[in-house]
Amino acid sequence: xxxxxxxxxxxxxxxxxxxxxxxxxxxxxxxxxxxxxxxxxxxxxxxxxxxxxxxxxxxxxxxxxxxxxxxxxxxxxxxxxxxxxxxxxxxxxxxxxxxxxxxxxxxxxxxxxxxxxxxxxxxxxxxxxxxxxxxxxxxxxxxxxxxxxxxxxxxxxxxxxxxxxxxxxxxxxxxxxxxxxxxxxxxxxxxxxxxxxxxxxxxxxxxxxxxxxxxxxxxxxxxxxxxxxxxxxxxxxxxxxxxxxxxxxxxxxxxxxxxxxxxxxxxxxxxxxxxxxxxxxxxxxxxxxxxxxxxxxxxxxxxxxxxxxxxxxxxxxxxxxxxxxxxxxxxxxxxxxxxxxxxxxxxxxxxxxxxxxxxxxxxxxxxxxxxxxxxxxxxxxxxxxxxxxxx
Ligand SMILES: [Ca+2]
Numbered sequence: 001x002x003x004x005x006x007x008x009x010x011x012x013x014x015x016x017x018x019x020x021x022x023x024x025x026x027x028x029x030x031x032x033x034x035x036x037x038x039x040x041x042x043x044x045x046x047x048x049x050x051x052x053x054x055x056x057x058x059x060x061x062x063x064x065x066x067x068x069x070x071x072x073x074x075x076x077x078x079x080x081x082x083x084x085x086x087x088x089x090x091x092x093x094x095x096x097x098x099x100x101x102x103x104x105x106x107x108x109x110x111x112x113x114x115x116x117x118x119x120x121x122x123x124x125x126x127x128x129x130x131x132x133x134x135x136x137x138x139x140x141x142x143x144x145x146x147x148x149x150x151x152x153x154x155x156x157x158x159x160x161x162x163x164x165x166x167x168x169x170x171x172x173x174x175x176x177x178x179x180x181x182x183x184x185x186x187x188x189x190x191x192x193x194x195x196x197x198x199x200x201x202x203x204x205x206x207x208x209x210x211x212x213x214x215x216x217x218x219x220x221x222x223x224x225x226x227x228x229x230x231x232x233x234x235x236x237x238x239x240x241x242x243x244x245x246x247x248x249x250x251x252x253x254x255x256x257x258x259x260x261x262x263x264x265x266x267x268x269x270x271x272x273x274x275x276x277x278x279x280x281x282x283x284x285x286x287x288x289x290x291x292x293x294x295x296x297x298x299x300x301x302x303x304x305x306x307x308x309x310x311x312x313x314x315x316x317x318x319x320x321x322x323x324x325x326x327x328x329x330x331x332x333x334x335x336x337x338x339x340x341x342x343x344x345x346x347x348x349x350x351x352x353x354x355x356x357x358x359x360x361x362x363x364x365x366x367x368x369x370x371x372x373x374x375x376x377x378x379x380x381x382x383x384x385x386x387x388x389x390x391x
Contacts, residue, residue, distance in 0.1 A: 042181070042296060043154050044090045045144055046081050047127065048287070049100025049161035050074040050110040071101040072254030075114060077160055077287035079243060079385070082120045086386055089296045093147050094123035096140035098161040100200055104129045117246055119388030127165035131201035134164045137172055141165050145173045152179040156294065159208075160186040160287035162200035167207040177211040186290040188310065188349035190221045190367060199347035200338050202314035209310050215363035216293060217310060219349065222303075223284035226371035228378055230255060230281040236382045243385040255281035285378060292377060293366060299377060304368040309357030311350040317341060 051071035078095065085092035097107040104126055111124055127140030144165065148155045157180055159166050166183075169176045187197035187205060198205040209215075233255065237248035292299050323340045341347050354362055 041088050041091045042156055042294065043093050043147075043151055044081065044156045044158055044294070045093050045096065045147060046078065046291075047096045047098060047140075047144070047157065047159045047161055047165060048074045048078060048107075049098045049102065050078060050107050050114070051100075051102030052106050052110050052113075071110070072250050072283060073285055073287040074101060074160065075110065075250055076247060076285065077158075077291050078111070078114050079118065079247065080288055080291055080381055081158070082114070082118055082122060083381060083385060084291075084294075084296070085122065086120060086388070090294065092122055093155065094125060094143055096125050096127045096144060096165060098127040098140070098165055099129050100161040100197065117243060118385075128162075128168070131162065131164050131204065134167055134201065134204050135171050136168065138165070138168075141168045141172065144169045145176055148176055148179045149173065153181055155179075156181050157183045158291055158294075159183060160197070160290055162197050163187070163204040163208045164201045167201070167204035170207065170211055177213040180213045182214040182216065183208075183211070184216045184218065184290050184293065186218045186220075186286050188217060188219045188312070190219045190349070190365065192349050192351065194342045194345045194348045195220045196338065196342065198312055198349070199341035202312055202317060202341060202347035205347055206312040206314040209312050209363075210358070210360055212360045216290075216305075216366065217363050218286070218290035218293065218366045220284065220286055222366050222369060223286040223289050226289070226369050226374060227282035227284045228375055232375050232379050233281075235379045239383040239385075241383065241385045244382045247382045251283065252281075255283045288378060289366075289369065289374065292374070297377070299374065302370040302373050303366050305364045305366050307354065307362060308365045309352035309354045309361040310363055310365065311352055311361055313346060313348045313350050316344060316346045 049071070051074065081090070081092055081095070084090045095111065097104060097111055099107070101107075102110075108124075108126065115121070115124075123143070125140040125143040127138055128134070128136075144157070148157075148169075157166065163185070185208065187195055189195045228251070233248060233251040236244050236251070239245070291297075293303055318340060352361055
C-alpha cells in the first residue's frame with residue numbers, strides 16, 4: 001500500500017467514522033424512543049356490559065325469538081381490547097363487568113365465552129348489579145380504585161356501560177378522578193335525547209359528566225350515522241378465524257335485532273307486533289368506535305369532534321316499583337325502569353354554554369368518523385385476529 005493510499009484511508013476513516021457514529025447514535029436514539037413507546041403501552045381498564053348472544057324464546061318477538069341478540073357491541077369491544085392487549089398496543093389491566101345490556105351473572109357468562117373463544121387471559125371483576133348499587137363498593141370498583149391510585153396519571157378508563165361503578169369509584173375515593181389519565185365514555189346523544197347507558201343510571205351519568213377529569217364522550221349518534229353494513233359482516237365471515245366466525249354469527253343476529261330495537265323504541269307499548277325489515281341490515285358499533293379512538297390505533301384522524309359542555313338530566317326518575325307495568329322493558333334489558341327513562345328523556349344529554357359552564361363539564365365529543373376507513377379497521381381487526389399463545 002502506498003503512503004498516499006494509506007493517508008487517504010486514514011483520512012477517510014477519520015471523516016467517515018464520525019458520520020457513521022452519528023448515524024448510529026441517531027438510530028440508537030431513535031430506536032430508544034421507539035423502544036420506550038413499545039414497552040409502555042397505555043394502561044387501560046375496560047368497563048363493559050356484555051350479554052349472552054341469544055335468548056330463545058324471547059317475549060319481545062314472540063315465542064320463536066330465534067333472532068334475538070341481546071348484545072353485540074360489548075362482545076366486539078372486549079374482543080378488540082383483548083386483541084390490542086395481545087398485540088401490546090394497550091396494557092389492559094383488567095375488565096370490569098356491569099349490569100346494563102343484561103344482568104351481572106349474564107355478563108359473567110358471556111365474558112367466559114369470550115375468554116374461552118380467544119384463549120386469552122385477563123383479570124375480570126364484577127361491578128354493579130343495578131343502579132341501586134351506586135355508592136356501594138364491589139370488587140370491580142375496588143379494582144378500578146386500586147389500579148388508578150397505583151398508577152396515578154397513567155390509566156385510561158374505557159367506560160362503555162351504565163356508569164354506576166364509575167360514579168361509585170369517584171364517591172368512595174375522592175382522588176379517583178384526578179388520578180385517572182383520561183376517561184372515554186360511550187353514552188348520551190348529540191341531539192340531547194335519552195340514551196341507553198345514561199338512562200340506566202342518570203344520576204351516575206350526571207356525576208361522571210361533572211368529574212374533574214379529561215373526558216372523551218362518544219354519543220350514540222356517531223355510531224348510528226356510521227354503521228357497519230351487511231357486506232362488511234360478510235367479509236368477516238369469509239375468514240377462517242374462529243373469532244371472525246363468532247363475530248360474523250353474532251353480527252347477523254345483532255343486525256336483525258337492531259331494527260327490532262328501533263321498532264321497539266318507536267312503539268314501546270306494542271312489542272308483540274314488532275316486525276323487521278331485513279333489506280338493509282346494519283348495526284351501530286357504539287362501543288367499538290369509542291375504544292378505537294385511543295391514539296394507539298392510529299385512527300384519530302378519521303374522527304371529527306367538538307369541544308362541548310355536557311351535563312345530564314337526572315330528574316324525574318321513578319323507583320322501580322312505581323314504574324307502570326306497561327313501561328317496564330325487562331323483556332329487553334332486565335332492568336325495570338330503563339324503558340321508562342328512555343321514553344321520558346330521563347338521562348338525556350344537556351348541553352351547556354361553554355362560555356359559562358364549569359370547566360369540568362367541557363369535553364371532547366366525537367361527532368363524526370370517516371365511515372369507510374373505520375369499517376375497514378373493524379373488518380380487518382376480526383379477519384386478522386391473532387391466535388392466543390400456546391401455554
Ligand atoms: Ca356497552
